[in-house]
Amino acid sequence: MRKIFPAEDLARDGRFRRARMEDRFEDPRTKLAPPERRARKLTPERPDAAHAARQMMHGIFVGEIQALEGAGRTVWDFDDDEAPFALKLDMARQCWDEARHTEISVKLGEHMGTEIGEFAETTFLYQASCNPDPVLRLTGVNRALEGLAIDVFNTMREFGEACGDPVLTFCEDWMLADEVTHVKMGSDWLRRLTEQDPERRERALEFQRVVDKLFSFRGFRGEGEENPIQLARTFRRMAGFDDTEIDEIAEASKEDVAAAG
Amino acid sequence: MADPHEPRSPFAPWDRRELPGLFTVEESARRVGHYAWIEMRLFEALGGWVATVPELDVKTMLGRHCYHHAWHAELWVKRLPELREMRPERLVKAPNADLEAFVAAMTEPEAPELTIEKLVGVYRVLLPRKIGAYTYHLAATSRITDAPTMRSLGFILEDETTDWREGEMVLQSLIQTDDEVQRAARRQAELETLMNRAGGIAGPGSLGQPSPHDLPAKDSRVGAA
Numbered sequence: 001m002r003k004i005f006p007a008e009d010l011a012r013d014g015r016f017r018r019a020r021m022e023d024r025f026e027d028p029r030t031k032l033a034p035p036e037r038r039a040r041k042l043t044p045e046r047p048d049a050a051h052a053a054r055q056m057m058h059g060i061f062v063g064e065i066q067a068l069e070g071a072g073r074t075v076w077d078f079d080d081d082e083a084p085f086a087l088k089l090d091m092a093r094q095c096w097d098e099a100r101h102t103e104i105s106v107k108l109g110e111h112m113g114t115e116i117g118e119f120a121e122t123t124f125l126y127q128a129s130c131n132p133d134p135v136l137r138l139t140g141v142n143r144a145l146e147g148l149a150i151d152v153f154n155t156m157r158e159f160g161e162a163c164g165d166p167v168l169t170f171c172e173d174w175m176l177a178d179e180v181t182h183v184k185m186g187s188d189w190l191r192r193l194t195e196q197d198p199e200r201r202e203r204a205l206e207f208q209r210v211v212d213k214l215f216s217f218r219g220f221r222g223e224g225e226e227n228p229i230q231l232a233r234t235f236r237r238m239a240g241f242d243d244t245e246i247d248e249i250a251e252a253s254k255e256d257v258a259a260a261g
Numbered sequence: 262m263a264d265p266h267e268p269r270s271p272f273a274p275w276d277r278r279e280l281p282g283l284f285t286v287e288e289s290a291r292r293v294g295h296y297a298w299i300e301m302r303l304f305e306a307l308g309g310w311v312a313t314v315p316e317l318d319v320k321t322m323l324g325r326h327c328y329h330h331a332w333h334a335e336l337w338v339k340r341l342p343e344l345r346e347m348r349p350e351r352l353v354k355a356p357n358a359d360l361e362a363f364v365a366a367m368t369e370p371e372a373p374e375l376t377i378e379k380l381v382g383v384y385r386v387l388l389p390r391k392i393g394a395y396t397y398h399l400a401a402t403s404r405i406t407d408a409p410t411m412r413s414l415g416f417i418l419e420d421e422t423t424d425w426r427e428g429e430m431v432l433q434s435l436i437q438t439d440d441e442v443q444r445a446a447r448r449q450a451e452l453e454t455l456m457n458r459a460g461g462i463a464g465p466g467s468l469g470q471p472s473p474h475d476l477p478a479k480d481s482r483v484g485a486a
Binding site: 001002005009010011012013065068069071072073074075076077085088089091092093095096098099100102103106116126 | 331368
């Protein structure tokens with residue numbers, strides 16, 4: 001088995017459909033939609049709430065599979081001199097967590113009325129976990145992507161509460177606890193591995209900013225009514241983000257919304 | 262109630278543990294180092310394979326088992342300093358080149374249609390060998406002096422047998438045709454040959470008895486040469 005496994009080779013059964021990120025970003029149905037028809041904060045009052053929630057749950061499901069695959073590859077891709085044993089132990093633990101999240105997401109998807117393959121899968125999340133530098137990979141995955149997962153799970157948890165859906169609320173709350181742990185792992189490893197190498201730390205943080213910006217694309221994530229995913233400040237702080245970092249993500253989102261018109 | 266001042270034996274009447282065991286501190290440490298090495302190689306391989314298997318139930322099982330073996334590796338690495346090995350990395354190694362060759366062969370399959378080959382290596386060859394070596398250690402070591410190793414062995418064997426059973430059941434559900442039966446059998450024979458040459462996960466003597474390969478006259482490779 002080779003080291004560094006490309007996203008296009010990710011193994012899937014026949015139900016999955018893959019879409020390219022560029023196609024999704026350039027989709028005229030979202031790109032050219034007038035502001036009043038663009039996705040907004042996920043609330044039960046939205047006319048398309050049920051569909052949007054199912055779509056988001058399917059996105060969580062494929063995201064969990066890719067997070068599982070990414071953590072697994074970090075365990076395999078690096079020799080002991082590139083990634084400390086303790087880091088690999090953390091990633092193995094994350095494999096188990098993501099495997100559980102995959103199982104939870106499948107069951108929640110059924111609970112919400114969607115099925116595997118109803119929506120297309122993009123592999124951007126996994127692509128971020130292909131970085132050949134373990135520090136950049138950890139920062140991109142465990143801080144940017146798992147940070148996004150904190151925002152997504154908190155959004156879905158609040159949506160479950162607003163809908164009066166105890167199953168959704170219960171499961172999202174449990175997954176949220178795991179994600180805070182994963183982000184904290186990323187924050188801790190970034191600090192430990194770059195203690196003597198500020199330049200590498202800056203490269204890693206820059207990589208994180210790039211990944212964060214992509215996930216705030218066109219205001220997908222932010223703090224306003226126009227953002228489908230809400231930035232979860234409290235949980236991000238628990239996971240080791242400082243307020244400056246959170247402010248940067250919020251600001252980038254605002255700029256993206258303004259740029260999109 | 263009994264008189265609290267009356268002398269009692271330090272061992273309860275049903276406690277039949279004895280002091281003698283077959284392993285010295287050094288021998289226990291040597292074996293534990295080999296256990297740590299094979300657990301590390303296994304959890305790395307399971308993690309790497311997750312992305313390569315299309316079957317969803319296999320993906321999640323590999324993710325779950327990856328952590329089990331990582332935890333076993335952690336237990337063994339932590340045990341080494343307690344066995345007077347202050348540089349654990351010195352002992353965390355394969356017992357011989359044959360076991361390294363086994364691991365290289367076991368981790369070689371990558372293509373998505375090779376799930377059977379991947380799982381046979383782990384669940385029909387390696388895990389049974391691990392269960393054998395760990396069970397032997399549990400039976401042979403001193404139940405009093407080496408109790409911390411035994412405690413870890415107990416937790417680990419519980420995982421190993423549960424994971425082996427799950428992996429074997431998944432394999433049985435994947436093997437549906439005569440050709441697949443043959444594929445699984447061929448793969449098992451290839452890897453079992455390599456494992457047999459290695460003498461088990463702790464090398465010759467993994468199960469206590471001298472390996473046939475310690476006896477040159479009976480070594481088929483010597484005869485073939």
